[in-house]
Amino acid sequence: MKKILTLFIIILLSTLSFCQEIKTEDWTTDLNFLKSELQKKHINLFFKLTKNEFEEGIEEIISKLDSDSDFETTMKLSQLLAKIGDSHTTINISKFLNIQKNIPINCTWFGEDIHVVSTSKDNYEILDKKMVSINEYHIKTIIDSIKTIFSNDNNATIKKGTIRLINNKKLLDYFGFSKSSDSIYRIGFENSKNQLSFENVATERYDKKTRISTKIDGLRPYYIEGKGNIFKEKYYEKDKIYYIQYNKCISKESVLATGxxxxxxxxPSYKKFEQKILNTIETKKVKKLIFDMRFNTGGNSSIIKNLIRQIRVNKSLNQKDKLFVVVGQRTYSSAILNTLAFKHFTNATVIGEETSGMPNHYGNIKSFYLPYSNIKLNYSTKYHNLYKGIDNTIKPDIEIIRTFDDYKKGIDPIYEFVKNY
Known part of the structure; x- marks a missing residue:
């Protein structure tokens, strides 16, 4: 009984400390620490925002500490860091965004449309619908506000960054699209005939137990099935197509190298994975190879260097109509560097959608923590200048936009394109 009571007290104290506002003097220390340290550590902090603008921005946040909540302070800091223009220099605001009850929807971009791909069981009638407004505010208006909390490298960055946040009640409250007392949201939808309809959706605890998702007709396409895998591969005997999906630039070996x-x-071991790839290329009749990085948000760009070399010297595969590299809205950071390597060293045809990462960008992230709020701050230590041009995204050689109809039918337009190319 005594152990149970002790445990209860510990849990209660930890809960209270989590809810407790950070003291003004502690925030002041944190913000001055950030102002000083970030200038020392970042390779080129003031390439877009001037030093005066940055320091005045910090002072402005400090001047409002007595009236602002922790959440408001964190949001203002995120907005200031976004003005720096380096999408790798950010703070982690996830613990301030956490709320037990949000709008129970998860959405995905399909071209320029947003569809609800999962929701709670009680709201089954809105599943699959194209969403256009929340509380009478057009989605584009809401996105214009949310995008101020991160660097807007390009249109794909905005899409990637906002889609996961548009259901967050604290953000909607902060930007004035709802009130803290609201628990019902009026969501607007549009059908194929451009006719509007509205549904009232209540905020709730939203997890796997209460979630329903878009039902895909037939078999789920391979690019979706198990997309949580870091890397995977499949040889399609009938089409003589070898499909490789590379979702994250990380492996057992790359982490071991850090000690x-x-x-x-x-x-998983990339070394074993690569050996399997090379063995398949050697022993199977591979007419076309797809290297898919549409979901790859980065990591260590050096991992696949040898594979690119091996593909480069393979004359039967290193051809525009046989080697395809897939990119998309989530292709970012080291995956951008890998895409550029394919473009530079091979004859690959790049297909898919525009990348969220810029060809030339700041990266090689390091981090430090603010002493009192314990907020993690990431910053860049290197500038990657490998692309001759001023483009802010990698545009595919051939654009292939995924539609909701394809998604619903279980069709991968990328695979279908390559098969019929």
């Missing part, structure tokens, strides 16, 4: 043996056990 973290325990962390490395969480990841």
């Amino acid at each position: 973290n043996k325990l962390e490395a056990t969480k990841y």
